[in-house]
Amino acid sequence: YAVLEPVYVGGVTVQSATLHNQDEVARKGVRPGDTVIVRRAGDVIPEVVGPVLAKRKKGLKAWKMPTTCRFCGSAIVRQEGEAVAYCTGALICPSQRRERLFHFAGRGSMDIEGLGYQTIEELIQKGWVQDPGDFYSLTADQFTQLEGFALEKDKRTGRMIPGKRTRNLLRAIEASKDRPVARLLTGLGVRNVGWTTARILSRHFPSIDALQGASAEDIASIHGIGEVVGMxxxxxxxxxxxRAVLDKLRKAGVHMADEGVTPVGEGPLRDKTFVLTGTLPTLSREEATALIEQAGGKVTSSVxxxxxxxxxxxSPGSKYDKAVELGTTIIGEDELRALLA
Ligand SMILES: [Zn+2]
Incomplete structure (x- = not known):
């Protein structure tokens, strides 16, 4: 949105107005410092209509999307087809901190029971937690200083010790170190990577290192994953x-690799690329894809x-015609099973 000098419009003082994104700024031709026309309709947020060119001061430069985040210094990127630019410093950006930490500890991610919104808020305020890596160095002594984490008397020794809530929470934090990679990946809050995508990614890249080493093209070529996720x-x-936060997590002993998983790319169909078309006699498309991927092959969407x-x-589609045209080997379900055997 645009920040304005206060102006009285239709009965209220307006200090900011909608100006959605870079495209809109460009389309309306507004520059920082311009005198602008503002429209207000009903109760909706006022909107910048456009600049008053006659009043434009000399030397005003066109607005450019900042390239680094003003909060954390990470790169600001805008992906093709997306209107909004975003900060890529998911794990460190203070502007995203509270939600990120909550998301990391949440059920769909690392599932740290007892680490709720209020506790996280307090931990941030005390300056003890800035990124998810900090959760793993918290001590009983620190927790007992938080609201609702009382000390209790040890029945045997009579001494004051951290209460049950603290002990349970420390245990939950410890337990979260052993989550599968897909959970960690979900918790990291990579843009466009939710649980479903994280699970697919972790099947292809069973460790954080493997995923980190992959190119955008490698990732985008996975069935069900697109270029946007790759980027x-x-x-x-x-x-x-x-990366620094990931190192912190690693040093804390957080599980960074799934063991006993055959990554896609190993197996009898290693390095083979498949395209599916038409209805198979017994296998659904998902089943066929799973069989191919389990055997190390790759399924892509176009020939x-x-x-x-x-x-x-x-009743295959145009992919079949394309395969004939290119001379690609065309097989049926039986032949697939033979390849898998
Ligand atoms: Zn940032």
């Missing part, structure tokens, strides 16, 4: 601040020279 992941790991096999069922 978001690369942007996230590209920030030094985020190209890089496609090794087109798995075709009944």
């Amino acid at each position: 978001s992941v690369v942007d996230f790991f590209g920030q030094k601040g985020n 190209s020279k890089k496609t090794d096999y087109v798995l075709a069922g009944e």
